[in-house]
Structure formats: structure tokens, C-alpha cells
Amino acid sequence: MASLIVNQGLQRIGINASQAVGFAAGRFIQTMSVDDATGAFAAANTKLDDGAGFTQEFDAVLDATPTIAAQTVSHVMTVPTGSGNFTISRIALHDDTAANVNSASATLVGGVDGQSLTKNNSFSLTITLKITYTSA
């Protein structure tokens, strides 16, 4: 298992921080997804189904505005009882609204792969994904 912020995600972070060319209001990290892809995230990935083994996905807007403590940003999403009922292999962040996020949308920022969380409709799952930034 591993984790990665893909090149597209790093670019989004840079664009938004500097409001550089490509900046668009509403394009920021605001959605989380879970899927069953068996492949690992790669730096060149821009969408969820770039990897291997992708068949199922669920995404939703974050439960609340992300929080920051020192240089760590926390993102939280709840997968409700009736959703995401498959073996969750990957957790990802996206830079668009949930309505615009799907397996083929170029919204991937990064995430964690190599998990094995079997979910069914008897329980919900609240997932927190934290990114810590630092100077080199």
C-alpha cells in the first residue's frame, strides 16, 4: 500500500495558491472517493480509472470544510450505509464538486491505495485523509 499526490493534484495546489493561469473559482479539494481499483496511483494519473482493476466507485462532498493544524490539512467524508458497498481499495481526493466527479473526470488530486475494506449496508464508514506539507 502506498499514497501519492499525483502531478495534476500538485499542479492544482500550485495554481490555487498563486491564482495562476488555470485558476477557476470552485476548483479546489472538496470531494473524496472510494473505489475498488487494484492498481496503485501513479504520478501521471488524472482520473480514477487510469489504474488497473477499476469497476466500482463512490464519491461525496466532504462532510465539512477541511481543517488545518500547523501544516496538516484534514479531509473527512462519510460513506453512508447504502453506498460504497464493495471492497474499498483506494481513497482519493478530487478538486471539483461531487456532481462533477466520476471515474473518468480529470479531477484526481491523490490518495491512498492498497487497502482492503469490505463494506456492506449494515454500517457507515467515516474516512479521514490528512496531508502534511513542509519545507524541504
Add this chain to the structure above:
Amino acid sequence: MEPQVGLKVKRIEAEAWAEPGPGMTLEALEAELRRLDHVIIEVDTDRGRIKVMQFKEEFNG
């Protein structure tokens, strides 16, 4: 001399907590999670939830 200042992703962490659905007890959830081969990392009886995933990766260099 190599530049000494820059911005990088130092660490990515993730965790997941399962919470029982309507009408389900925490004990029943724990039994269900074990049946599904989840690793039970922590049972939080105060908040009625069970931690089933914890991930942390540090990036160096």
C-alpha cells in the same frame, strides 16, 4: 549548493471508522466487521464507532 527551501508533501495519513447502521449495536457491528475480516484497531465505546483502518506514509528526500 543545493537549494534548501521548497514545499513538499511530507506525510499522508488516513483512517477509517465504522459506525453501526440503524438498529445495530456496537457489539453487532464488531461481530460483523470480524466476519468481514476487518482488522479491529480500536473500539470507541464513547462515540459508538470502531476504527478499521489506519495508514501513514512519510516522504523523505
